[in-house]
Amino acid sequence: MNNIFKLFATAFVAVAMSTTIASADVKFGVAAEPYPPFAEKGADGNWKGWEIEIGNAICAAMNEKCEWVEVAWDGIIPALLAKKFDVIISSMSITEERMKTIDFSDKYYNTPAVMVAPKDSKVDGTPDSVKGKIVGVQVATTHANYAEKHLQSTASSIKTYQTFDEHNQDLVAGRIDAVVGDSLAMQPFLTSDAGKCCEVKGELNDIAVFGPGVGGGMRKDDDELQKKFNAAIKKIREDGTYDTISKKYFNFDIYGAGS
Numbered sequence: 001m002n003n004i005f006k007l008f009a010t011a012f013v014a015v016a017m018s019t020t021i022a023s024a025d026v027k028f029g030v031a032a033e034p035y036p037p038f039a040e041k042g043a044d045g046n047w048k049g050w051e052i053e054i055g056n057a058i059c060a061a062m063n064e065k066c067e068w069v070e071v072a073w074d075g076i077i078p079a080l081l082a083k084k085f086d087v088i089i090s091s092m093s094i095t096e097e098r099m100k101t102i103d104f105s106d107k108y109y110n111t112p113a114v115m116v117a118p119k120d121s122k123v124d125g126t127p128d129s130v131k132g133k134i135v136g137v138q139v140a141t142t143h144a145n146y147a148e149k150h151l152q153s154t155a156s157s158i159k160t161y162q163t164f165d166e167h168n169q170d171l172v173a174g175r176i177d178a179v180v181g182d183s184l185a186m187q188p189f190l191t192s193d194a195g196k197c198c199e200v201k202g203e204l205n206d207i208a209v210f211g212p213g214v215g216g217g218m219r220k221d222d223d224e225l226q227k228k229f230n231a232a233i234k235k236i237r238e239d240g241t242y243d244t245i246s247k248k249y250f251n252f253d254i255y256g257a258g259s
Helices: 002-023 050-061 073-081 142-151 164-173 183-190 223-238 241-246
Strands: 026-031 066-071 103-109 113-118 134-138 157-161 178-182 198-204 214-218
Touching (some): 050 103, 050 241, 113 142, 113 183, 142 157, 223 241
16 A cells, blocks of 8 residues: 555656646747748748757757747737747847837847848938838838838838738839848848849948847746846857857858847
């Protein structure tokens, strides 16, 4: 009888321990829309890209078991606040407006925003050059905020899209005249057959809109997680992991680009 009791007690402790371990897991939120080379789903259904690898490296540096949770970009902050996951790792710029609702880790990369338009267009990135034209942006992004702040008074309209790819497709089709987006994310499009029509027309700067770079978005009460995440960013920067991953994707320093 004692042996049976000990067996059940051991099993109970094992289950309790596994439950504790599971509850300590960190969940990373990523936008469901493809955003190469940062994040996209492969043919096998698994997430891949620079940001996915960096996220996994941060997870390892925190000594945590992590899980990726996908959600539509325009609902990613509400999903974080609803505790669907713990950290947004999805190229989210650190801005004062967002920091009214959530906190951020230290930055883990920074690339400038650009305006892209057809090669034969006279658009040059300035507000005057888009006078009477339609400018496309992805909804709920710093790029949309920039367009609304700087271009709305001259452009005939600012057209928003759910995904990055959608506004690029409309640019190629001639339904819009220019788009505002991340310089690095634009590169796969500009080097594709479809994107040969277009080019970067100007780099866009406004620290108040774009912030100091991209960081992990977290709930305001997750101070311990923020400290661990920041320490992990520092660790992978110092031990070479960050550079090893980055060199697979880029031929420049993405951490400091545009800063």
